Amino acid sequence: MNQAHPHTPHHGASHDHHHEHGTDDQVEILDLDAEVLAEHTASITAWLPLHTGPHHIVDLGCGTGAGTFALLDRFPDAHVTAVDASAEHLQRLRTKACTRSVQERVRTVQADLDEAAWPDLxxxxxxxxxxxxxxxxxxxRALRTVHDALAPGGLFAVVELAGHPRFLPENAPKNRPGLEERVHAAADRLQAEHMPHRGADWGPMLTAAGFTVEGERTIAVNIEGSRSEAIGRYALGVLQRIRSVITERLSPEDLAALDQLLDTSSPHSLLRRDDLTVRTERTVWAARRT
Known part of the structure; x- marks a missing residue:
C-alpha cells in the first residue's frame, strides 16, 4: 500500500509513506512538507470541532511527525501515539521529539495498517x-477499526491533499511551456492504477463506517516561494521523486526539460528560480464516534 507513488509526502503515509523507496531524500521531503505547510496544518488543528481538549491522540501514518508536532503544539495537555510502518520515519520523529523536549508526550508504534489486526492503540x-x-x-476496514478504537464521542480527522502540489508558472519553462501539468498528468495516471482512493470523497465512507460527519473544510494552499527558500528544495524533491517513476511516460523533450530543472548545477535549476509557488488544496473531514 503506502506509496508506490510519485505523490510525495503530504503526509504521513499510512504505513510507510513511500515504502519502496526508503531513502534519505524521502525523509527530507517529509520534513520540508511539514515546514512549508506548517501554517495550514495549524489552521486545520485549530478548526477541529472538539468538545474538550483531547488527552490521547493517535496519528496514523505519521511520517516524520508533521501532524504529531502540530497536534502537540495545539493541545498542550495531550500525548500522541504516532504510528507508521517505517522505522526510519519513527526514529526521525523520536529525534525531533527529544530536540523539542516533548519525548515524554510521544509514543511511537511501528505497524502496517493494511494488516487486518492492528496493535493496541x-x-x-x-x-x-x-x-x-x-x-x-x-x-x-481501516475506518471501522478507527471507529471501534475511538472513545465514545471521540473525533476522527481525515486530511487529504488534492494531488501533487504545483510549483511552476503555467508558461514555464520557456522551452517547454506547460511541462509541469504534463508531468503531473503522467503521475496521476500511474497513481490511479495503484491508489484508487486518492481524491476520494471520504464523507460517505466515514458515514458507512458508523461515524457522524460533523464538518468538512477545503483549504486553498498558495504559498509564494519568496517566503521560504525551503520551497525550492521542496519543489526539487517532489519533482525528483515523480521523475523517478514516470520516466517512460514522458516525451524525450519533456524529460530533457525536466532534467534541466532538476539539475542543481544548471542555470535553469529550480533552485535558481524566483517564481516558484506551492499550490494545492487540503480537505479535512471531521467525523465523530457517537
Missing part, C-alpha cells in the same frame, strides 16, 4: 490521518 479521544487513508488497500 488504546482508546484515543482524537485520531488524525493526514495523507494516509488513500494509501490503504482496505480503507473501509
Amino acid at each position: 488504546g482508546s484515543p479521544d482524537l485520531v488524525w490521518a493526514s495523507a494516509s487513508m488513500h494509501h490503504m488497500d482496505h480503507p473501509d
